[in-house]
Amino acid sequence: MKEKILKELYTHQGKYVSGEELSEKFQVSRTAIWKHMNNLKKQGYTIETTHKKGYRLVETTEKLIKEALKEHLETEEIGQEILCFDSIDSTNNYCKKIAKDAVHGTVVISEEQTVGRGRLGRNWSSPKGEGIWMSIVLKPSIPPTEGMKMTQIAAASVCKAIREITDVEAYIKWPNDIVVGGKKVCGILTEMAGELHKIDYLIVGMGINVNNQEFPEEFQGIATSLTIQKGKKIDRKTLILCILKTFEELYQHYICQGTLEKTLEIIRLYSAVLGKTIRIIKGEEEIKGKVLEINDEGLLKVQLEDGRQEMLISGEISI
Numbered sequence: 001m002k003e004k005i006l007k008e009l010y011t012h013q014g015k016y017v018s019g020e021e022l023s024e025k026f027q028v029s030r031t032a033i034w035k036h037m038n039n040l041k042k043q044g045y046t047i048e049t050t051h052k053k054g055y056r057l058v059e060t061t062e063k064l065i066k067e068a069l070k071e072h073l074e075t076e077e078i079g080q081e082i083l084c085f086d087s088i089d090s091t092n093n094y095c096k097k098i099a100k101d102a103v104h105g106t107v108v109i110s111e112e113q114t115v116g117r118g119r120l121g122r123n124w125s126s127p128k129g130e131g132i133w134m135s136i137v138l139k140p141s142i143p144p145t146e147g148m149k150m151t152q153i154a155a156a157s158v159c160k161a162i163r164e165i166t167d168v169e170a171y172i173k174w175p176n177d178i179v180v181g182g183k184k185v186c187g188i189l190t191e192m193a194g195e196l197h198k199i200d201y202l203i204v205g206m207g208i209n210v211n212n213q214e215f216p217e218e219f220q221g222i223a224t225s226l227t228i229q230k231g232k233k234i235d236r237k238t239l240i241l242c243i244l245k246t247f248e249e250l251y252q253h254y255i256c257q258g259t260l261e262k263t264l265e266i267i268r269l270y271s272a273v274l275g276k277t278i279r280i281i282k283g284e285e286e287i288k289g290k291v292l293e294i295n296d297e298g299l300l301k302v303q304l305e306d307g308r309q310e311m312l313i314s315g316e317i318s319i
């Protein structure tokens with residue numbers, strides 16, 4: 001019911017809808033409508049109420065609304081189903097729960113995550129309303145060994161979209177970070193379920209610091225946000241729409257052509273590591289190497305200090 005009322009308010013595009021009209025349409029009492037409105041307000045929606053005219057949804061940049069996203073979506077498969085939450089443990093966790101029955105391309109977004117996750121069980125700070133905490137369910141017919149290419153497609157789309165929408169000079173720190181001025185503005189977490197030769201589904205989670213003004217002490221010095229870089233607020237909706245559109249273009253190119261060519265063009269152009277000397281962290285051990293290339297499979301070719309060359313498939317590096 002809450003969803004239906006919200007949709008009705010949204011389709012009136014900022015104009016008033018009377019309680020009577022709503023109660024007739026949905027066959028519930030006006031008191032029930034009033035209670036639903038109060039609940040929506042508690043969830044953060046700005047709904048103006050006047051005695052004579054009824055209710056009006058004020059669209060603000062403060063809150064992501066499914067209908068508003070869907071109205072401007074320019075994709076065929078990614079985001080045909082969108083679920084927006086006020087608070088959730090983790091959008092990746094939620095995707096896992098629904099993945100079996102979810103349609104390919106389902107997008108889950110939450111205003112906050114209470115247990116946002118990074119790789120290897122690390123924590124991902126996801127404060128309310130400040131970032132884009134979003135996951136996509138994918139069901140491609142590709143072998144599991146190719147699954148990690150989705151991280152590259154996601155990284156390329158987020159980086160390109162940030163540049164297009166905000167003009168912030170974002171770079172890709174292989175394999176799963178987007179950085180600005182050496183600090184992390186986005187992290188990507190790709191998870192996979194399936195058998196040895198077949199993927200059941202993939203979940204690509206993106207955490208983007210958009211309007212954060214500050215960070216917990218532990219992340220100061222390593223994290224930044226688009227607002228901090230740009231000096232003004234960024235509209236999350238516009239950025240999400242651009243990310244989904246770019247993701248779909250790169251994804252479809254990869255699925256149809258079987259190559260990462262388009263993605264790699266972006267990854268190489270905006271690489272934060274190509275040609276640089278990096279530290280490769282392998283458990284307790286740390287070795288230095290110079291990045292020679294990102295090959296056609298998206299692997300990192302590194303020249304180690306002892307003269308050997310190594311191909312990194314994924315993992316932990318620092319610049």
Ligand code: BT5
Pocket residue numbers: 089090091092093113115116117118119120122123124125126132133134135176177184185186187188189205206207208209219222223224
């Ligand atoms: C990542 O892991 O960078 C992947 C982050 C993925 C988050 C998204 S949000 C939507 C979806 N749902 C989830 O639950 N997760 C995904 P990793 O490379 O392991 O980096 C984690 C490290 O980044 C932490 O150990 C912190 O040091 C740092 N960190 C945590 N929160 C941060 C933030 N908001 N901004 C920048 N750095 C952060």
